[in-house]
Amino acid sequence: xTKATKLLTALPPPQRRRLMEVGREVSxxxxxxxxxxxxxxxxxxxxxxxxxxxxQQVTSVQRVTVASLGSGDLLGWSWLFPPHxxxxxxxxxxxxxxxxxxxxxVLALCDEDPxxxxxxxxxxxxxxxxxxxxxxxxxxxxxxxxxxxxxL
Numbered sequence: 364x365t366k367a368t369k370l371l372t373a374l375p376p377p378q379r380r381r382l383m384e385v386g387r388e389v390s391x392x393x394x395x396x397x398x399x400x401x402x403x404x405x406x407x408x409x410x411x412x413x414x415x416x417x418x419q420q421v422t423s424v425q426r427v428t429v430a431s432l433g434s435g436d437l438l439g440w441s442w443l444f445p446p447h448x449x450x451x452x453x454x455x456x457x458x459x460x461x462x463x464x465x466x467x468x469v470l471a472l473c474d475e476d477p478x479x480x481x482x483x484x485x486x487x488x489x490x491x492x493x494x495x496x497x498x499x500x501x502x503x504x505x506x507x508x509x510x511x512x513x514x515l
Contacts, residue, residue, distance in 0.1 A: 407442050
């Protein structure tokens with residue numbers, strides 16, 4: 364498995380500075396629901412400290428954690444792709460400090476600076492590919508455990 368790409372450190376300093384100009388520092392208390400699946404995806408965050416759980420509602424009362432994110436990780440990518448709706452929910456697993464970026468000014472910045480736009484899209488794609496690979500590995504592990512246990 365390759366090391367996870369971190370959005371801010373993947374950008375060269377000039378592009379990182381430009382992106383940070385439209386960001387702001389935010390914090391979330393432990394157990395705060397940051398967003399809900401199906402809601403409007405109009406921003407993203409880079410976690411500075413703390414942990415966030417991505418979850419999926421599987422029944423009316425049960426949620427399943429699908430990923431855990433920590434320092435340096437990108438939280439939210441649905442802002443970049445239509446229909447701009449969150450695919451998962453997110454909750455602060457511990458107190459979280461993050462940089463928050465609203466989609467509209469970031470997209471305007473990308474229009475002004477096509478190099479930044481390409482680097483941002485490429486980096487988000489690398490992050491998504493890594494997360495997909497991690498999920499595939501987890502699914503294969505679960506399948507193998509079930510097969511050995513005779514569950515399938």
